[in-house]
Amino acid sequence: MDISESVVSAGRAVLDIVEREWQPLSPAELEQRLDQAVEDILEADLMGQLRTQPPTTIYLQLQQSQADVQPQVLQTTTTCSSQEEDETGDPGEPLQTSDSAAVQHIADLLQSSKSRTRMAGRACLSLPHTIMLSLTLLSERISYRTVSHRFHLEKGNIHRIFFSFCERINMLEETLITWPSGQEAGEALVPLFSPEKEQEDQDVPLVLGVLGHTCIPIRLPFGKRDVESTAPEVKRMKTEAHADSWLNLELVCDHNGRFLNCRISKESDVDRGRALRDKLQQNPDLLPSGSCLVARSEYPLSAQILTPYSGSLGPREELFNKTLEGHFHILDQAVANLKARFQRLRYLDIGNYDRARAVVLTACVLHNVFLDMGQVVQGEVEKEDSLFSEAEQEMDEEGVQRRDAISDLLFKNFDCVGT
Incomplete structure (x- = not known):
């Protein structure tokens, strides 16, 4: 050469x-x-x-x-000028906002993470203002055009900044969405039911977490909707048959609503908790002795995952099912809080599966971040249709025996209280 x-x-x-x-x-x-x-x-x-x-x-x-x-x-007045500089995200000015503590905490997490690479985007935007821009997109039902005017940045640049932020937050999944162990697992355990004093010596099962799911609608490949519309997108999408127009978000949360496990898949890839069940069976140390997860009846029944009875029910089965409902409400409330804080999850105007998944995972990670900071947005629980088609519930023999034993103990305790 x-x-x-x-x-x-x-x-x-x-x-x-x-x-x-x-x-x-x-x-x-x-x-x-x-x-x-x-x-x-x-x-x-x-x-x-x-x-x-x-x-x-x-x-x-x-x-x-x-x-x-x-x-x-x-x-x-000169006051307006200084306020506008803060709103536009001038990297030379400090962030004046009620969320500054959360922004600073997220900035600290990103700076301490393994990846210290430069975020995408041409604008000389400071890390705190990059976080504020991304939180704005996640938390409000506004378009890129609106954010462009608010932060005085091009739409294309905002797009790159936002997804670069999501990629960095996704790298924190292993440190912020973690399965508890040791002392942490012990603190996460709660009794399946509260026994009377004379029954406290009996082996009351403990619940480590609640397994459940929710649906996240995403843009169909053949169309695009107004992201700022207040129309009920979910109801409209149910009338439109199209594969993978939803993301399945499977979660396990503890009694505080903190996410312990997160699995995001396409609509056509419904796992129904099988992968988690198999993992728990192969790794018994993941569950402290005498503990279990609880889930609704569409999930497989096993010794590690207890589900309600279905079919013809007697008093014992009805009491067991009613006891589990109290635990299911914990997950329902956690999902409601997630969607209340991150309103973009109501409908993701993203036709690309990988990017839509990155946004959902970002919201789940940040859910734990805000929960750790004590900043909880209380959402209204809404009943969701099941992801799963009606099919016979999967049950293994060990799971059936354990559920029967626990329901007998619960019913016996209930009889003692009644007498």
Whole structure:
């Protein structure tokens, strides 16, 4: 290879690096940046004139300029200018918001994670403001266009920043959505029911967590809906038959509503807890002695996962089922809180499965982060249709025997209270 070829090769390598970090602006992005520059120049000029001219003159000039450029609403005080800098995410200014503690905590988690790579996006946006932008997209039912105007960034840039943030948060899954062990597992255990004092010496089973699921609707490949619409998307989507228009979110949570396990799959990939059941059977140490998970009847019954009775029920079976319902409400409330805080999960306007999954997992990880900080958004529990088609419940013999033994103990305890 001669010198000229070496120079060309080196030049191409440099161009590749530059292109990865600083992609060329699209025409739409360039137009918005030019508009923003014009607005900034006009604002600076008007604020300068304010010091030498009466407010009435400034107001007339502002009205005249609206015919050519759409300026932002200006106040004739310096307070407005500083507030606008905070809202637009000026990386040189501190974040003034009630969520600053949460933003700082998430920033600390990202900075302490294994991946310290630069987040995507051309804008010189500080990490706290990147987090605030991403939380805005997750928590509010607003479009990229609205966020673009709020943060004064191009839509394409916001898109890259947001999904880069989700990728980084996903890397924290193993440290923030964890299966408890040792002392942590002991603190997570709660009794299946509260026995009377004279029955406390009996072996009352303990519950480590509740297994359940919810549906996350995503955009169909052939269409796109208004992300800011308040119409009931879920009801409309149920009338449209299309494979994989949903994500299945299978969760295990403890009695505090903290997620211990998370599995996200396509609509056509319904596991019904089989993988978790098999894992618990192969690794008995995952469950402390005498403990179990509880789940609704669509899940397989085993010695590790207790489910309600189905079919014709007697008093003993009805009492057992009613006892489990109290535990199911814990998961239902945790899911309601998740969707109340991260309202974008009501309908993900994303046609790409991998990216939709990344957003859902980000919400689940951040759910635990906010819960650890004591910041809980209380959602309203809504009844969901089952993901699973009606089929005969899977049961193994050991699971049947354990459920019968526990229901006998529960019924005996109930009889003692009645007498």
